[in-house]
Amino acid sequence: MEPIISVDNLVKRYKTSETNAVDGVSFTVAPGEFFALLGPNGAGKTTTISVLTTTLLPTSGDVRIGGRDVVSEAAAVRSQMGIIFQKPSLDLNLSAEENVRFHAVLYGLYPFRPTYSTMPQSYRDRVGELANVLGIEDEIFNKVKTFSGGMKRKLEIVRGLIHHPRVLFLDEPTTGLDPSSRRDLWQYLTVVRQTMGTTVFLTTHYLEEAEQADTVCVVNKGKVVALGTPAELTKTMVREWITVDAEDRSMLRAELTRHGFAFEGEGPFILSLDGRSAHATIRAIETPLTTIEVHKPSIEDAYLAIVEQERSKDEAA
């Protein structure tokens, strides 16, 4: 299947800089995929997303969205994507409906009319549906500044989807939201992905949000340092371990040694699984255990390991 996003050897050097902000980045994203771009501050995430969303010209490399070149076919690329910016992109003194209307006209969905009542019936029906989705039937004509943070974000997403984009770019979309608004937003996005098949391209520093991604790409100093599924990254980067303890620690230690299990500590004991399953390891132990904790590595562990590994490499160099 042809990728919806293809980035081939992307390089961006700002005019005022002597180093590359993005330095030979390559990856592809399949249609319908959930792709997460991670990296520390200054890694090149924002520069990459700016080039992908056509607001910045690359220095070199080939970047295509839906087969269209972001440099020479920028307008065609823009019509295929929706963007949720890091900073809020709503006019707070305008109503929710006005924010939606201006977006719809800019994307060529409807002709410009100065008021809601003079807009075509099809538009008014659509706004009714959107208000229903958001549960703001009574507030759609209220100024956006009266909305909660979570509701504003949701309105931006609903607005960003009104022109049925093939790709939805989300640049740290949950920054500043409380945990319940974040969970609510992700539930909504999951429904959007399932029902519309929209490709989602995410940058975030809440690493648990990347846990659900199909592919995670970690960038550091403008280069891709890890690319794969969350499971692949955690498997290659983070060892799995379990913690066990027993009342008779000397008996447990002797048994662990007899089995040839690598372990650390004087009790509780931390056992590296080294490819074995946690279940098989625990079954092999006959000493009565008082503590069993299975450590399941997360994408956050993998990310921290990757970043740490890169830092060590830099220090060594």
Add this chain to the structure above:
Amino acid sequence: MNIGPVVTIAFRDLLKFIRDPVRIASTLIFPLIFVAVLGGSLERNLGSDAGYNFLAFTFTGVFAQTLFQSAALGVVSLIEDRENDFSQEIFVAPISRYAIVFGKILGETSVALCQGVALILMGFVLAVPMGVSQALALIPVALICCLFGGAFGILLLSNISSQRSAQQLFPFIFLPQFFLAGVFSPIKELPWYLEILSRISPLRYAVDLVRSVFYIDSPDKEKVVLTGFASNMLIISIAFTVAMIAGTWLFVRAERNR
């Protein structure tokens, strides 16, 4: 180029202005101070010596300056806007960069024109000697001042990379023009070096255009107006065309090439 996005961008600017009472009030504060305080005191102390009414002189100067500067700064705000509120959407929408420029100029012109109407009403309240026909004649001239200011703004915009450099540059660009354009000080007679600087100040022609219309049937015309309506219009038309073409071209070229 599709007209829908141009009108949408312009309408949004106007709507945002109308919905913001604090901004409306703040745009009228400076003209009010200049006309009422400066114009009033100059009239009382120097009016009889000058031989014409200083309140009207200051009012017409401040009227042109406010509209020109408001439209210019409004257009320049595009630099900062690209990272704020709905403006971010404008830069990623599938519309031409020219639509953004024209929409912004049209929008800021509409905003400045609203200020112009408010300034005329303020002029009546401050007892500026002005007939109804003079007031009405100011409206089309106000439109020209706003468009001229917008074009000047786009020329500035294309040469400024950040809001910070814009803020550092503005005192050097706008403040001298207050005096070189004769906003509230007469410039009928100037030393040769100031005369040169005055003649290259775009605001001079906006101010003089307003006065050439305001004083058209007035006996003070000879003492106040510098060049006359036709000459001012010709110079403004040429400068407007050059600024629009060069500014738009440079802005569109530089916009994504950072």
